[in-house]
Every structure is written in structure tokens, then in C-alpha cells.
Amino acid sequence: MAITTYLEAINQALHEEMERDPNVFVMGQDIGIYGGVFKVTKGLLEKFGDLRVIDTPISESMIAGAAAGAATQGMRPVPEIQFSDFIHPAFDQIHNQISTLYWRSAGHWRCPVTIRCPWGGEVGGGPFHSQSVESFFVHTPGLVVVAPSTARDAKGLLKSAIRSDDPVIYFEHKKLYRSVREDLPENEEILTPLGKARVARQGRHVTVISYGLMFQKAMRAAEDAAQHGIEAEVIDMRTLLPIDRETIFASVRKTGKCMIVQEAPRTLGFGDAVAAILAEELFWELDAPVRRITGYDTPYPFAPTMESFYSPSVDTITAVIQDLAEM
Amino acid sequence: MASVCTTHSGSRLTATAADPIGGASIVDDSRRTALAEPPEARERAMAASDEIPAHEALRIYELLVTTRELDERLRQLYRQGRYEGTYYSAVGQEATTVVPASMLRKEDFIGPHHREIGAAVGKGLPLVDVVAQVYARVNSPDMGKVHPCHYSSREYNMITAASNVGMQSVTACGAALAFTIREQDLVAVTWFGEGGTAKGDVHEALNFAAVWRLPLVVVVENNYWAESVPLELSMPIRNVADRARAYNIPGIEVDGNDVLAMYRAAKEAIERARSGDGPTLIAANTYRWYGHSAIDPADYRRRDELIRWLERDPIPRFESHLRSRGLLDDAAVQEIRRRVAAEIDRAVQECEAAPRPQGVETLRHLYTDRRLAQMALYPTPVPDYDPEPWGRWEQAKAIKPRRTVWSRIHDQTFARVAPATGGGRTGPDVPPDAKPEPMTAATLRGEK
Numbered sequence: 001m002a003i004t005t006y007l008e009a010i011n012q013a014l015h016e017e018m019e020r021d022p023n024v025f026v027m028g029q030d031i032g033i034y035g036g037v038f039k040v041t042k043g044l045l046e047k048f049g050d051l052r053v054i055d056t057p058i059s060e061s062m063i064a065g066a067a068a069g070a071a072t073q074g075m076r077p078v079p080e081i082q083f084s085d086f087i088h089p090a091f092d093q094i095h096n097q098i099s100t101l102y103w104r105s106a107g108h109w110r111c112p113v114t115i116r117c118p119w120g121g122e123v124g125g126g127p128f129h130s131q132s133v134e135s136f137f138v139h140t141p142g143l144v145v146v147a148p149s150t151a152r153d154a155k156g157l158l159k160s161a162i163r164s165d166d167p168v169i170y171f172e173h174k175k176l177y178r179s180v181r182e183d184l185p186e187n188e189e190i191l192t193p194l195g196k197a198r199v200a201r202q203g204r205h206v207t208v209i210s211y212g213l214m215f216q217k218a219m220r221a222a223e224d225a226a227q228h229g230i231e232a233e234v235i236d237m238r239t240l241l242p243i244d245r246e247t248i249f250a251s252v253r254k255t256g257k258c259m260i261v262q263e264a265p266r267t268l269g270f271g272d273a274v275a276a277i278l279a280e281e282l283f284w285e286l287d288a289p290v291r292r293i294t295g296y297d298t299p300y301p302f303a304p305t306m307e308s309f310y311s312p313s314v315d316t317i318t319a320v321i322q323d324l325a326e327m
Numbered sequence: 328m329a330s331v332c333t334t335h336s337g338s339r340l341t342a343t344a345a346d347p348i349g350g351a352s353i354v355d356d357s358r359r360t361a362l363a364e365p366p367e368a369r370e371r372a373m374a375a376s377d378e379i380p381a382h383e384a385l386r387i388y389e390l391l392v393t394t395r396e397l398d399e400r401l402r403q404l405y406r407q408g409r410y411e412g413t414y415y416s417a418v419g420q421e422a423t424t425v426v427p428a429s430m431l432r433k434e435d436f437i438g439p440h441h442r443e444i445g446a447a448v449g450k451g452l453p454l455v456d457v458v459a460q461v462y463a464r465v466n467s468p469d470m471g472k473v474h475p476c477h478y479s480s481r482e483y484n485m486i487t488a489a490s491n492v493g494m495q496s497v498t499a500c501g502a503a504l505a506f507t508i509r510e511q512d513l514v515a516v517t518w519f520g521e522g523g524t525a526k527g528d529v530h531e532a533l534n535f536a537a538v539w540r541l542p543l544v545v546v547v548e549n550n551y552w553a554e555s556v557p558l559e560l561s562m563p564i565r566n567v568a569d570r571a572r573a574y575n576i577p578g579i580e581v582d583g584n585d586v587l588a589m590y591r592a593a594k595e596a597i598e599r600a601r602s603g604d605g606p607t608l609i610a611a612n613t614y615r616w617y618g619h620s621a622i623d624p625a626d627y628r629r630r631d632e633l634i635r636w637l638e639r640d641p642i643p644r645f646e647s648h649l650r651s652r653g654l655l656d657d658a659a660v661q662e663i664r665r666r667v668a669a670e671i672d673r674a675v676q677e678c679e680a681a682p683r684p685q686g687v688e689t690l691r692h693l694y695t696d697r698r699l700a701q702m703a704l705y706p707t708p709v710p711d712y713d714p715e716p717w718g719r720w721e722q723a724k725a726i727k728p729r730r731t732v733w734s735r736i737h738d739q740t741f742a743r744v745a746p747a748t749g750g751g752r753t754g755p756d757v758p759p760d761a762k763p764e765p766m767t768a769a770t771l772r773g774e775k
Contacts (some may be wrong), residue, residue, distance in 0.1 A: 062531035069501020106470035165695040230441035
């Protein structure tokens, strides 16, 4: 066993997959010589050389799109977009070329690319280094969107994504890089299945659905609520598209109450999709309105006072769990 | 079979009167510095050159004739309401696509846009694949998923284009990167118009390809019009090849209506790429005879500009070159045209007879992993599909004719298909057998 941080888990996954398959390569800004601005790709250049660890110009559209072009020729690229805030120039390639290729070629062309994308706030990054942009991609048919919340899944989801023949957007949370860690057996092949949520904490009163940093906060809130005799069931979504209805439905059928916690802005966020599905499919089994705990419909603020105001807190989550439980 | 391609009406460049099509108010020339001038000076080089080997020259000629005839036929079929959507004609620009594509290996990658029917024909795609794509029938490589002129073939490594201008420049750059990483001596070729050179994607692709010396050939089809916007309003330079200087790569300006010049430029660029010496930008000056799409009358252009380019039709120019080398005579030309017409007839007939895809095809091939597709499309049941149809197509093609192949793909789940009928475009003003004649300089001048 070895204590592994979320960041080390991603680094290990890259090492393991590049060793396993010579078609796997990484490209992006500052990922080679510098080892990545967060040091996620540290050691790859030395080990795999500059043909498989490619420092690129500041060209996000090319990084995503050229990776996809290489994928059409049988490679398995893992491009990095340095911050999720910078992914928008690549949106055209991702939304029009990458996500649609398999579908619009009636299965003739595949695009097995895994786009790594550091995301999220509470890192003092301000409006251009803290964004949560997952909803744009959840609204893009043909993509698989994953957002690991634990070190184990950071590794397992990345390895599964690289092996998948479908294009995957892999959102890794910057705040979790060094703040979560767990024992990961060195010799275990960790492969987290795509499209499977995980019930991280059993409970019978309220279902709390979350991912990324907010999942870690939801777990702490659930512990706090337990002090008051409320047992919250916490679901770590892991994959945001396609949505694992089965796991959500099984839990909400049990609890009758559901809340979604996300740090992204409120309107048309991931929580809206879950709330809509529940309203449509499970309305008669709900004992209370579905609640959303989200960031505000504003850009992400910088000043620490404003940032802590913007980002949902453990106390807020605990309070809503209690609210729902008492309804 | 409709009438054959335009006859070359000589080299008279006398049409000078301002003659806006459809009324004097349409064209505001105030911001244009000059009409798009066909490059006359390079004519001499063509007559003197003898460098394309005879068999290859004849093959290119036949591919050019095929592209022209097929393009004109597809224009007609659209007007007759035989298929839906629209059509993007490339008539007049054939040499810029056919010539480079015909010089590639099957494994080389090509990333076209939507005016590259010549790249499809030049690379060797079966004509039925081209027609079926336009018809959106079940035998189309994309099963009707994309609107006309997005030709593709996995077998010939021609990717299906995303319509957004310039996108495939990035994709081709990535294919070239794959060849570099794997140390294969393959090349990637991409095409787009001069309007596309204003896109950020094209800059990002050229910049990276140049830094990495990727085996990429970029052919800019400079037809002087980005849909309705003239070159002068797209860029501050007159020679599109000047773009290359910013990337420190060779930029070749070439008369794109001169097959021999295109051949020389493409040969140089492809050899450079294949030998690991990096990308080349070919700026091929050419002209599209018809509108941007089938509904565009192109009335933003001046008729005298169009007439001058019609007189620079690449096909008769190349034909007279071949005649002067003794490679072609009237009988040979007739034979080629008969063969091409028969091949096009066969392809069109097969596609007219092919069923349309059922609506539920929409649900197929969202993900390679059908479990994920079913999750995403819940509660609609997702039909079974072959996650890797290409492998099966290849296997099947070796032993069976194509018709059987697509029947097999289109399995029993979708047995009840709509009978093949014409499209919905037929209107009171378009008789079903309408056969609009191809454009010629002479008819435009009112000589016929």
C-alpha cells in the first residue's frame, strides 16, 4: 500500500498507460520540460521522450483537434488543456469534430481521445482560473464526461478513459490535487468503469449527489448531519455524461429526497439535468422538492471573501440536508 | 447523360464591359482594387512542359473529366429534386483537388472541406460512395447523417469533414503528427479556401506543423470569394502564399487551373513532406463557376470576371496539352467520356435504387460502447449496431458486390424501408427532367 494523492494518482495512470500502449501520448502546454504547471505530467518526458510527451504552443484548438486527428490514425492521445477556463477556443473542435465523428461517420471513424482538463475553484484563481465548465460538455452528444472526486477514481477513470474508444473529457479538480489522498495498492490495476456512479456513503434520509470538490464537502456535511441523527446517502457521480440513472434512482427510491451540489453556476448546470430526470421519472416517489446547491449565476470571483461567499460551503450543505430531512 | 463539359472557346479576353448579373445595383466595387485576374503569364510553362508521365497524365485527365461530369450531374439532380439539402459545386476548381489527391498513396490522410469532390474522386473513392453521400441513402459511408458534399472513406483515409471552415486543417495536422510519432513515411493533405486562412484554427495548425516539421500539405483553393466576400475584404495581402512566410515554410503560388503547374507544386510539396522536411502551403488560384451552394446565384460577382475564368477552364487546357503530346485524339476523348458517363450512370442508378435510412438510424453509433449509448438515450431503446462496420465492410467487399454489403449492414431491424423516390425539391418551376446546361463563356456572352 502507498499513500497516493489525487495528483500522483493521475501521474501514475499516465505512466502506466503509456507503458502499456505505445500509441498513448500526451501533448499540451508546459507538460514536457516543465512537467505541467501542476506537475501532473512530471517524469513523463524523461521516461517516454519528446515524441510522446509534446510541449505545444499556446493553441488550445490545435491541442484538442490535432490530438483527435492523431486518434483517427490509431493513436490514443491524452491532450491537456491547462485550465478548464482555457478550453473554449477548443470547443469548436470538441463539439463539432471530436464528439460527432463516430456518429456522423456511421461508425466508420473513431476518435479515442482523452482530454485532461484541470477545473474548479477554491484555489484563489479568480474568474479565469477557477471555472466549472462541465455543463457545456454534458450538453454535447457523443462525449463521455468524467470528473473524479477521489484519488482512486482519478487513476481508475483516467485509465478507463484512455482505453475507451469514445472521446472523453476528463475534469480533474485542482483543489483536490494535493488535498485528498488514499492508500492505493501498488500492484492493483485500477479501472473505474465509465458511466457508473458510486454510493460513497449509505444513508436513508436524504440523497446527496455531487462530484469533484463538492463531493468531498458533501461527505463532510453528511458526517456533520449524522451528529444530528440524519443519515445522508452520498453519491459520487464520477461520470457526468452519460448520466447513471440507475444508481440515482435506486437511492432516491430509498430516501425520497434528493439534493445536488455543484460549484458551477446554477442555471442549466448538471444539477438541472438530475432534477429534471427526477421530476419526470420519479415524481411520485419524491417526498420533498429536489434542491440544488450551486455557485451563483455570476462569473467566479477572486477576492478570498468573495470566493468563499460564492462556493457552496460544508455548512450550507449540512443545513440543506437537515432542511430536507425534516420535511 | 447530360451534355459534356464546357468547350474551350479560345483565349479571347475581350469581355470588359461592366455587366453585373441581374441588375446594376448588385455589385459595389468601390472597395475592390482589381478583378480576380486569371494568371495568363504562366501559359507558356504549360505548353513547354512534358513532365507528367504519359499513363499518369491520362489517368489525371480521366479523373478531371469524371469530377467535372459528376459535379455537373449532381447539380442537375439537385435541380430535379432527386435529393434533399443543397449542393456545393466545385466546377472550375477541379485541378486544385484532383491533381494532389491523385498523387497520394491510399494510406495517406486527406482532410477535405465540402467543395472537395475532386479530392474524393482523385483519391480513388468509388463513385457510388460519392453519389450515395449526396443522396443520403443507406449505402452512403455516413448513412445519411451529414448533408451533401461531406465525402469520406475510412478505406481511403479521407475523413468526413465538419463543415465549419478550416477545421480539417487541425485534424490533418494531427494525422501528420501521428505519422511523425510512428515514423511512417505518410503524408496528410488538407484543403480549404482563401477565406479559411482567416480562421484561428488554420493559424494554429500551420504554426504547429511548421514548428514540428510535420508531413502536411495545405492546399488553399483561392477562388477569390469567401462565399460572397471578396479576397480584398478577407485579407490584407494579394498573394495567399504570403501567409506561409509567417511560418517559415515554403509557400507556392500556382495557377490552380493549370494541371501541369498544380502537378509540379503538389509533387514538390508531397515529396518534401514524405521525406521529413515539413509542411508546404500551396496557394492555388482558381475560380468557382457557380454559387457557394445550390441556392446561391453568385450575383455578387461581375460577369466579365466570370467569363475570363471560364475561358481558363483547366480541363480543355490540359486536354490540348495531351493532344499536343500525342496522348489523346478525338477517338480517345470520346472513349473516355463514354466510360465516365457510364460509370456515373451506374452510380446514380444504384443510389436512386438504394433505400433511405430510417429515422431511428439517428440513434445508432452515438458511442462505440452501446451500454453508454443506451444510458444517454434512455428511455428510447437503442437499436443494435456493429461498433466496427468498416472491418465487416472490408471483409464483405472482398467477396461480394457492394449492394449486398449495404443490405447486410441495413439488417432486419430496419427491413421495412421507404421505397426509393425522388427528393422533395421538385417544384412547379422545375420540371422533373430539367437539365440545366453547364455554364460556358459563350452562353454568358449571349453568343448562343
